[in-house]
Amino acid sequence: MTKPPAARGAATLLAALLAAATLTSCSGGSADPDESGEAGVSQYTGWTYTDDAGVTVDLDQRPTRIAAFTDYAIGLFSYGIEPVAIFGREDVATDRRLKDYDLSDVAIVGNNYGEIDLEALAAAQPDLIVTGIYPTDRDGTLSLEDPYYALADKEQQEQLAKIAPIVVIKVGGAGIDVIESLNALAVSLGASADAINQAKAAYDAAAAELTEAAAQSDLELTMIYGGADGIYLVKPMDEPTTELYTSLGVKFTDLAPDGDYYWDIYSWENAAQTMTGDVLLVFTEGYQEADLLAQPTFASHPALAAGQVYTWADAAFDYDSQAAQFEYLTTILRDSEKVA
Amino acid sequence: MTVPRLGLPARPDRAARAPSRDWPLQRRRLVFAGGALLALAGALTASLMLGSNLISPLAVITRLADPAADVDAVVWGSRVPRTVLGLMVGFALGAAGAVMQGQTRNPLADPGIFGVSAGASLAVVLGVRLLGATSMLATLWCALVGAVVATVVVFLVAALGRGLSSPVPLAIAGTAVSTLFAAVTSFLVLTDQATLAAYRIWVVGSLSGRTLNGFGLAAACAVLGLVFAAANARSLNSLALGADMARGLGENLIGSRVIGLAAITLMTAGAVAVAGPIGFVGLTAPHLARVGVGSDHRWLIPMAGLAGAFVLLACDVIGRLLGGNGEVPVGVVLSVVGGVAFVLVVRRVRMAAL
Known part of the structure; x- marks a missing residue:
């Protein structure tokens, strides 16, 4: 180097x-x-870049071989930057978010959170590794003592840093800031202004559609992860994506904006009475519609009874991915009815 | 009342079998059994009355009497099932733990050691992956079959050597088979998202979010296991003297191992099938029971069952009251409360000789 x-x-x-x-x-x-x-x-x-954690990386030339966590790899792909290696928290080869991109020249070096094949990663000879960092509280505090997102522990992070310098995208606060952070990284890595502007045009159009749909509807969306313990309710202003959708006028169930960071848990005894939404957005990793219907205390929830249950998977923070989420939400808002 | 005899020099080992000489053992056992039943009745009542949704006890009684009044299903949909499950699962795990510790003569043995949990997990995953079996009942059958198959494999591996007289080869075979099964399970789970999702729901040991679907089958399984355990009690008393001594007393070692394994497998499988793998009960309950009734397995097995049911229900109730709108999972409470209780037991009464 x-x-x-x-x-x-x-x-x-x-x-x-x-x-x-x-x-x-x-x-x-x-x-x-x-x-x-x-x-x-x-x-x-040279190439200098200061990431969201305040770490400055100095290289002799602009890195061209990028290894990235799936979400950021998707973002880079969408701006025309093809990574050389990807690690994900689910199987990368079957990740539907990557289906539009050609992975034949990409080394898949991890398919589970915190499991990265260091030898395979080193063999891909990356110049730079991209992953994320999540704040530990609502004020956006970043704990650099903890490992970065998608990494098992600090030791693994050190081993990764020996292969190539790591930069992180901060996933917290306002959604648009996260998108802009990813854009800035993409530009710095050589993404053309055309590619970004083109994506932004589609994003703006989708945002306008969603804003219009949200303005015409008074539906409340409830974003949940269901498990044996009960229902985890995402706090919409703590999650950057929901913050972004809220800023466009979408209404989310927000029972306790203060208190614990990111989400609260409601036991099955309390779930039906507390989840006030007209539509349930159910994370793909937890209980699905059939599992929710099998919970006696929740089976008669109005949204569930009306069949207004949609699966939800977090998307990457690039214009394309978020535009697709806007369209999904627009469809949901247009197709659903007030039930609660 | 006896005064705890702390600070006295340690007694010789044989005396440790009878927890206290100051009190006739038989009377002590009866008192302990009565106390355990009372405590269990208290935990049962608490489990019906208390929860994260604050309903007044009077309302709970009304709803119990008239299910139609239970409109949001909190009593009949949540508290009744988890109380029934807690009783059955706790009893089965506690009793299985007692047989387990007796068979292996290892005070730290827990029903998972013979590969029961690992076998059940693998079978659940295989069921989802190969047969697309995600219904509660299908999962239950898979867990049962997997638990039985795992135990048979462990038994055969140990028997292939010449290992049935000593408990060590059984435990080693159990650990080896468990590890192998766990590896295959991880492989299957990590290579398929749908399997992972189904497995993740099952693998969390919990009384919350479960229903009584398939309870009859699982309970029948556990009761059958309890019959085997009762049949095994005398042999376990002989085995406690060591395999050679037991053989000298006319004990059929292979026979008693088979019966013991059947008891452990059926009871654990019944529990695991409806509530997922729940740790610590099978380990702690026999020790609590041993303090009260000593090491005679005819007393120890049923008392470990009662203790197990009490511990599991009590920890579940505590968890419900700690979480505000949510709940602290019973597994977490078990490791904290159970862990502390366990340390106290070990400190107060030297680890009972097995």
Whole structure:
């Protein structure tokens, strides 16, 4: 990664010459801000990026071989950056969110949370590893003593860092901030402004549709994870995606905005009385509709009785993925009725 | 009342079998049995009356008397099933633990050691993966069959050596087979999302969120196991003297091992099938019972069952009251409360000789 000073000097000289050449070639054409941006980057010899955890990574050149956790890999893919390695918390090869992307040249180095095949990862020779970090509270506190998201422990994180520097996306606070953080990383890794602008256009259109659907409806959506202990209710302002949908006017069940961070649990004895929504959004990993119907205390819930139950899987934080979620929510809002 | 004889020099080992010489053992047993029944009745009542949804005791009684009044199904849909399950599962696990510790002469043995839990888990996963069996009843059958098959495999592996006289080969075979089954289970679970989802729901040992579907079958299984356990009690008393001594006393070792294994498997399988794997009861209950009634298995097995039912129900009720709108899972309460109780038992009464 680090070159001897002489080589670095040569690289600087070369870069300066190239920059001069670029500027010259540009001078006659239109002064496109993106092109001058390109020139600015190539004038600069190395690649510097400060991630959401405040860690600055300095490399001699822009990393081209990226290893990423599935969610961020999807985001990079959508902007035209193909990762060389992916690790996921579920089977990467069958992850439906990746179905539009060609994985034939991608090394799958982990299919379960915290399980990363270090040898396979090293063999993929990444220049940079991308994963996430979740705040530990509502104020957005980041605990750097804890391992990053998707990593088993600090020791594994250190081993990963020996293979390539790690940068993280902060998944907390406002949803749009998370999207913009991912966009900034993608741009820094060479994503074209065109790709991002194109995705943004589709995103804005979908957002407008959702905003309109939400304005016309007074439905309350309840986002839950069901398990043997009871129902976990997501706190909509603590989860960036629901924060984003709320900002577009979608109403979510929010029983206790304060108190514990991220979600509260309601026992089966209490679930039916407390879940006030007209539509249940059920996380794919927990109890499904049939399991909910098998709970005597919950079976007669109005939304369940009306069949207004939809599965929910968290999507990645890129324009494409979120636009698809907007469309899904729009359909749900248009197809459902007030029952509670 | 006897004064606890703390600080006295340790008694010789044989004396430790009878917990206290100051009190006639028979009377002590009767008092303990009466106390255990009373405590269990208290836990049962509490389990019906108390929960995370605060209904007044009077309302609970009204709803119990008239199921139609129980509109939100909190009493008949939640408290009754989990109380019935708690009684059955706790009793079965406690009694199975007593037979287990007697068979292996290992005070830390728990019914999982013969591969029962691992076998049940594997079978549940195979059922989902190969047959698409996700219904409660199908899961239950899978768990039962898996538990029995696992025990038979463990028994055969131990018997292939010349290992049935000593408990050690059985325990080693059990550990080996458990590990193998657990590995296959993880493989199956990790390579298929649908299997993982179904398995995750089952694998959480809990009385909450369960229903009484298939309870009859599981209970029948456990009762049959209890019959085997009763038949095994005398042999366990002989085995406590060591395999050679037991053989000298005319004990048929193979026969008593088979009966003991059948008892453990059927009781554990019945429990695991309806409530998922629940730890700590099978380990703790026999020790609590031993403090009261000593090591005679004719007393120990039923008392361990009562103790198991009490411990499980009591911990479940505590968990319901701790979580506010939610509940603390019984497994968590069991490890905390059970762990502390266990330490006290070990500290007060030296680990009873087996």
